[in-house]
Amino acid sequence: MLHYSFFTFLFTRGSTLLSPKYFLTHKSVHHYPSEGRGEERMRVELYHASKFGNGAKVAEELRRVMEAKGHNVNVHHIKGENPKKLPSADLYIFGSPTRFGKPIGSMRRFIKKVVLSPGTKYAVFATHGEAVPDKKTGKMPTEEEIYRWRKTIPIMDEVLKGKGLVKVADKKFYVLAETMKGPLKEGWQEKVEEFAAQISL
Numbered sequence: 001m002l003h004y005s006f007f008t009f010l011f012t013r014g015s016t017l018l019s020p021k022y023f024l025t026h027k028s029v030h031h032y033p034s035e036g037r038g039e040e041r042m043r044v045e046l047y048h049a050s051k052f053g054n055g056a057k058v059a060e061e062l063r064r065v066m067e068a069k070g071h072n073v074n075v076h077h078i079k080g081e082n083p084k085k086l087p088s089a090d091l092y093i094f095g096s097p098t099r100f101g102k103p104i105g106s107m108r109r110f111i112k113k114v115v116l117s118p119g120t121k122y123a124v125f126a127t128h129g130e131a132v133p134d135k136k137t138g139k140m141p142t143e144e145e146i147y148r149w150r151k152t153i154p155i156m157d158e159v160l161k162g163k164g165l166v167k168v169a170d171k172k173f174y175v176l177a178e179t180m181k182g183p184l185k186e187g188w189q190e191k192v193e194e195f196a197a198q199i200s201l
Ligand SMILES: Cc1cc2nc3c(=O)[nH]c(=O)nc-3n(C[C@H](O)[C@H](O)[C@H](O)COP(=O)(O)O)c2cc1C
Pocket: 007, 010, 049, 050, 051, 052, 053, 054, 055, 056, 096, 097, 098, 099, 100, 101, 102, 126, 127, 128, 129, 130, 149, 150, 175, 180, 181, 182
């Protein structure tokens, strides 16, 4: 029996840019004029599988924040996308809702089929229902219970790292538990800023 009660149903570089080592190790990086800030501008492809729109909101806000930093970010819902033919990018971001502790099935299938060269950088985010007290007992779920219902990021990491991809950042976002459909818990935009700040090559 699945315990739904738990959820009541529950990102500079300056001089390195000129060094030979840089050119040897950063072949695929797209360089844009950096307005003298010495930052590496990235081309990013983001794939998410949002069902109720919360992950889509996170993705759009992340795009907005990263583009304000000069990066180029394309956001896609995975529906209709071919995981074997992803456009070339400096970094990929994958975002998934959670179902019974795991990434939603469509995202599990998508990342299993992803074809990217080993060493490719990625970041990942998950949306979760917030933890709330059990309706009957009034008790909050234990850390162990919470971990069991939030394995979305570790499961995605296992698949992506298994392909030799290299993680640069991850972040969890929470939706209010009442309906599990959202809205996102207050402060989510600040978390997007934190996440964007962690994402670098
Ligand atoms: C059937 C079902 C099962 C869910 N199971 C979990 C779960 O195990 N853990 C969790 O944190 N959230 C769970 N949720 C909440 C989802 O994570 C939440 O609806 C989703 O992240 C919202 O993102 P979206 O609006 O982008 O679809 C579940 C939601 C549904 C509908």
